[in-house]
Amino acid sequence: MGKWHKRALRAAAVIGVIALAGWLWLKPATAPEKLIFTGGPIVTMNPLQPTAEALYVNDGRIAGVGTLAAMRAVAEGSGGADEVDMNGASLMPGLIEPHSHPIAAAQFAATIDASGFAHKNRAEVMQTLREGVTDSTRDWVLAFGWDPVMIDDLEPPTLAELDALSPDKPLLILTQMMHDAYANSAAMEAAGIVGDVANPPAGEFVRDENGLLTGTVREVGAIGVLFSAMPPPPAGANDLLLSLFFADYAKAGYTTVATMGPVGNDADPISLLKRRAGNPHSPVQTIIYGLPHQITASQTPEANAATAPVVGVKFWMDGSPYAGGAAVADPYETTPLTTERLHLKPGHRGAVMIPVADYEAQFADYHARGFQIATHVQGEMAVERVLDVAERVLAANPRADHRHRLEHNALITAEQLARAHALDITTSFFIDHVRFYGDKLPALFGQERTERYMPIGTALRAGHRVTVHSDTPATPIGPLSSLVTMLARQPNSGGPVVGAGETLSREQALRALTINGARQLGLESERGSLEVGKQADLVMLSSNLVTVPVNEIENTVVLGTWINGQPVDTRKATLTNAGLLWDIVVGMIF
Numbered sequence: 001m002g003k004w005h006k007r008a009l010r011a012a013a014v015i016g017v018i019a020l021a022g023w024l025w026l027k028p029a030t031a032p033e034k035l036i037f038t039g040g041p042i043v044t045m046n047p048l049q050p051t052a053e054a055l056y057v058n059d060g061r062i063a064g065v066g067t068l069a070a071m072r073a074v075a076e077g078s079g080g081a082d083e084v085d086m087n088g089a090s091l092m093p094g095l096i097e098p099h100s101h102p103i104a105a106a107q108f109a110a111t112i113d114a115s116g117f118a119h120k121n122r123a124e125v126m127q128t129l130r131e132g133v134t135d136s137t138r139d140w141v142l143a144f145g146w147d148p149v150m151i152d153d154l155e156p157p158t159l160a161e162l163d164a165l166s167p168d169k170p171l172l173i174l175t176q177m178m179h180d181a182y183a184n185s186a187a188m189e190a191a192g193i194v195g196d197v198a199n200p201p202a203g204e205f206v207r208d209e210n211g212l213l214t215g216t217v218r219e220v221g222a223i224g225v226l227f228s229a230m231p232p233p234p235a236g237a238n239d240l241l242l243s244l245f246f247a248d249y250a251k252a253g254y255t256t257v258a259t260m261g262p263v264g265n266d267a268d269p270i271s272l273l274k275r276r277a278g279n280p281h282s283p284v285q286t287i288i289y290g291l292p293h294q295i296t297a298s299q300t301p302e303a304n305a306a307t308a309p310v311v312g313v314k315f316w317m318d319g320s321p322y323a324g325g326a327a328v329a330d331p332y333e334t335t336p337l338t339t340e341r342l343h344l345k346p347g348h349r350g351a352v353m354i355p356v357a358d359y360e361a362q363f364a365d366y367h368a369r370g371f372q373i374a375t376h377v378q379g380e381m382a383v384e385r386v387l388d389v390a391e392r393v394l395a396a397n398p399r400a401d402h403r404h405r406l407e408h409n410a411l412i413t414a415e416q417l418a419r420a421h422a423l424d425i426t427t428s429f430f431i432d433h434v435r436f437y438g439d440k441l442p443a444l445f446g447q448e449r450t451e452r453y454m455p456i457g458t459a460l461r462a463g464h465r466v467t468v469h470s471d472t473p474a475t476p477i478g479p480l481s482s483l484v485t486m487l488a489r490q491p492n493s494g495g496p497v498v499g500a501g502e503t504l505s506r507e508q509a510l511r512a513l514t515i516n517g518a519r520q521l522g523l524e525s526e527r528g529s530l531e532v533g534k535q536a537d538l539v540m541l542s543s544n545l546v547t548v549p550v551n552e553i554e555n556t557v558v559l560g561t562w563i564n565g566q567p568v569d570t571r572k573a574t575l576t577n578a579g580l581l582w583d584i585v586v587g588m589i590f
């Protein structure tokens with residue numbers, strides 16, 4: 001054997017050993033088929049048997065809930081089971097997030113965080129942007145989360161400031177509400193926004209009194225012009241970003257996340273979601289509510305919940321309360337916040353966005369095909385339009401268990417909640433608006449409307465099985481934060497409680513995060529509680545959420561989640577992610 005051959009063999013052996021070690025290190029841990037969890041409180045969310053000493057899992061399903069002795073006896077009959085001693089930790093059904101935007105959130109997570117969640121004042125935001133631009137190795141620098149409602153002194157950046165931040169590279173800063181963005185000269189030039197360029201449909205390139213571009217662009221039509229000028233992400237990058245971001249939901253305790261209107265910079269967001277969430281090692285499961293243009297005319301809902309099915313359709317009936325978009329019955333208040341910061345005219349109301357005939361035709365069509373219809377509503381007028389249309393369509397074409405949905409529901413009235421319940425329309429509340437924006441509500445809507453903002457208690461009293469959502473990236477993933485807000489309704493600023501009459505009991509609030517979410521998604525026979533026959537979707541927590549004091553809830557540590565009885569791997573270095581990274585590298589070389 002020649003010298004060259006020996007060297008090649010030795011190199012091959014070394015590579016083989018490294019690959020084997022890497023594989024052993026990256027490969028997911030698998031649980032035995034039969035497991036008994038015990039040694040801590042097991043909270044089932046099943047009212048017939050709220051707590052148990054032990055839980056028996058067999059082949060991905062819950063096979064027994066009861067005393068340890070009883071579970072051992074059941075397991076013995078099928079050859080015995082391994083036991084997991086929880087050492088005092090608690091076990092619950094895996095949490096359910098009924099409304100999120102994982103692709104957009106995954107992409108924004110890879111940009112500069114300019115949000116009010118991470119900054120107290122304008123100086124801090126500008127410092128973060130300066131550092132972010134300096135550190136960025138990308139062709140375009142993107143920042144997300146500029147929030148003039150949460151941060152009191154956050155005047156819009158001037159074009160001179162934007163160009164000073166990034167003199168050469170395109171820079172785009174997106175606001176938290178995603179209705180405005182700020183672009184430097186390089187970004188506008190790259191997108192052809194120069195000279196006397198005309199405004200695009202559904203958007204505005206804002207100009208100063210001399211007719212010169214200011215760098216501010218308004219609404220989706222104008223922001224889209226900048227986005228389409230951006231170089232596309234390398235092939236495979238979105239898969240890796242989404243895979244990493246799915247793990248963030250799992251780290252927070254979720255096992256199911258509904259994707260509501262898949263938005264984000266990807267050519268085919270639904271296929272992307274199916275590839276990632278349909279993977280057997282996915283950190284979370286998803287079901288999808290597509291946008292109308294993402295659903296073909298002959299399509300019907302997909303049934304297999306394990307494959308990231310498209311089950312519903314998403315509409316926007318109005319906009320964001322913090323950008324003047326809520327279609328309120330009475331105008332916004334006239335205050336410095338609404339006039340000077342949000343540029344609203346006195347007497348402003350947000351528009352009801354979909355004409356009634358158009359919405360009714362689409363509603364009737366999707367309803368007849370069996371889809372679940374979810375509609376974004378914040379102001380009373382938006383809610384009213386959905387209820388009027390739903391009432392007519394359901395009268396003409398009744399369908400049991402349609403579970404059409406109202407999303408966010410900031411100012412839905414008691415009467416509208418009763419009407420919705422009579423139509424079996426379900427409600428999901430964006431409860432953490434109370435935490436993050438509660439102190440600003442009087443300046444936007446006055447005291448009467450502040451007291452009935454996100455009226456989740458009124459919804460319960462009207463018979464709704466309410467759910468709550470974080471609408472990530474609109475607010476960070478945060479089931480424990482939502483839980484505290486449901487119980488206490490205390491704004492972050494420490495100001496007065498918002499709507500004391502709308503607080504929930506611990507039991508009601510925990511149902512909103514588990515079994516009620518399962519029902520809203522049509523998955524209650526499979527998920528949402530610990531009952532024999534359901535999927536073994538579990539979350540283990542350092543404290544018992546039924547008994548831990550409110551002010552200690554957010555110190556709770558998520559110790560792990562299981563999907564179908566298998567532990568979820570939330571490490572960044574997994575075989576799946578290594579494979580996705582390899583795909584990107586190969587794609588860039590060839």
Ligand SMILES: [Zn+2]
Nearest residue numbers: 099101260471
């Ligand atoms: Zn949303």
